[in-house]
Amino acid sequence: MMHLLRLLSWPLLALAAGAAIVLVTRSNSLLGMFTQAVIYAIFALGVGVLLRQNGLVSFGHALYFGAAGYGMGVVLTLGWLPAELAMPLVLAALGAAAFLIGLVIVRVPGIAFGMLTLAIGQMAYLLAARARGLTGGADGMSIPWPNTLFGVPQSVLLQPSVLFMVSWVVLVAVAVALACLLRTRFGAITEAIRDNEERARFIGIRTTVPRALVYALSAMVTGVAGLLSSLNTGFVSPENLHWSVSAITLLMVVVGGFRKPMGPIVGAVIYFLFKDLLGEYATHSMAIFGAALIAVIVFSPDGITGAAQRLFQRLFQRKKGEGRA
């Protein structure tokens, strides 16, 4: 009972914090920035789950981020389905495609896997940039969202505070769903495979399918972020698919710390906060991010959350949290 209560208390606290942010923040542009941070936090959760559960680095997750937007754009432009139905369907299609791709590519170890994802992602980018017609080539396409979504009129939905709250709720839901899923047998199996694939095979676990499933899962989480982004901007372009988007998100994951479930979220929030703060003073924010990335990796390879945990432990001299350090 206590366990369940603790499990439930975090999401409720998080939701309350989101509402507090909306109430406190007066400026709409700031809320817009927060919304973007939350969307990228979901994206980073997707990249992070692949790294944490599979030990695999993807340089091509922008593929799923952009593909979600393109999927919605195409389905809505052609008027095949109502938007409410199209969203889960696009996600399911992304998951299925990622599972099939995963079945092939998770067999490739280490750095070569990263290069493969980079190649697949860049293929999608080049295709989207060159394909004329429906998807608008390099100019991108705007997404004809219907006037009401789940009974909510667009004018309400697109208010910064509403959009922020929607994204925030989705973020909390995704984080909770991932946490629950990874506590199951599935989570244990994938961790066993990550730590030693050969041993996992010896004790009778089939290793390819679970890893492909994690890949599909991470793609779908990224797809959720892509859907939110396409709702937020109403637009999708090849830039969403570019490898630098994948790399920047990977940067957030590593800076936040991928060993902790919260790490990617922390990384994304820090990235956008810094970007906003620096934006007013310097046009060279990317160089500063590069330097920050190097500093974090050199001084705290398990990211900011790892450093925070160590600091916390030192301050309170508690021998807690020996779990997965």
Add this chain to the structure above:
Amino acid sequence: MLAVNLFNGLVYGALLIVMSSGLALIYGLRRVVNFAHGALYMLGAYIGYTVAMHSNFWVALCVAPLAMAVVGVLLDRYVFQPLQDHEPLNVMLVTFGLLLILEDLVAFIWGKANYSLFTPELLAFSVRFMRHDLPAYRIGVIVVGAAVALGLTLWLRFSKAGLFVRAASTDPVTTSMQGVNTDRLSAGVVGLGSALAGLAGVVAAPFLSLSPHMSSDVLIDSFVVVVIGGLGSLAGAFAAALLLGMMQSIGAVYLPEVSVLLPFIFMIAVLIWKPSGLAGSRT
């Protein structure tokens, strides 16, 4: 038409040879997938541009690689060496951070406009070959690529330093136990690899335009080359570079819609068939 495309494929292949042999050398010794290599290429091109504006192209062709060699030695001494015991992923991300810093630095110094360098006068003519006019400069690029490939092969095969490099690429620990100073060797090799990136930058400047984003395309193509060839294998990289250049330019004739995808499709096929690459034994 086909002959001209074959020729252009050869030119791009030669450029990729110069780029990717540097990447492969650095990977062989340091086990680092160096994203900063693209930035060094770009920096080489820009430095070459500035030097060429103030004197001439041939001075630039010497100065830029030398400057990049110095950068490379510093890179090894102050980045790769202290990070030796870190996870490869983390070092890879550090080089990505360096790429971001250097790209910004270039945009800061030279601005975001596109530049292009004039073809040096000495080579501003064309050669008539089988009823086609081939620009002499591009023939020069092929010669540079061939010279780099030949030079590196001979150096690795027949010199003492080359022997050390081959040994350290196979097993750095045993090599240093035999009395080879692997840190100094690595500094030299990373310096050489970076100089090659700078050389590629200068050589490319007259026929590809200069912009702060120029690193990305060539970097990704060289990654593809190095991965197809087998990480750390020079011979594999040479072969893959030529294949890739050919594939792109011939694809542009027969399969114009998908020609840009061909290298990636080829890479995916090779990696699925042989995860360590054409000539690789390591992963």
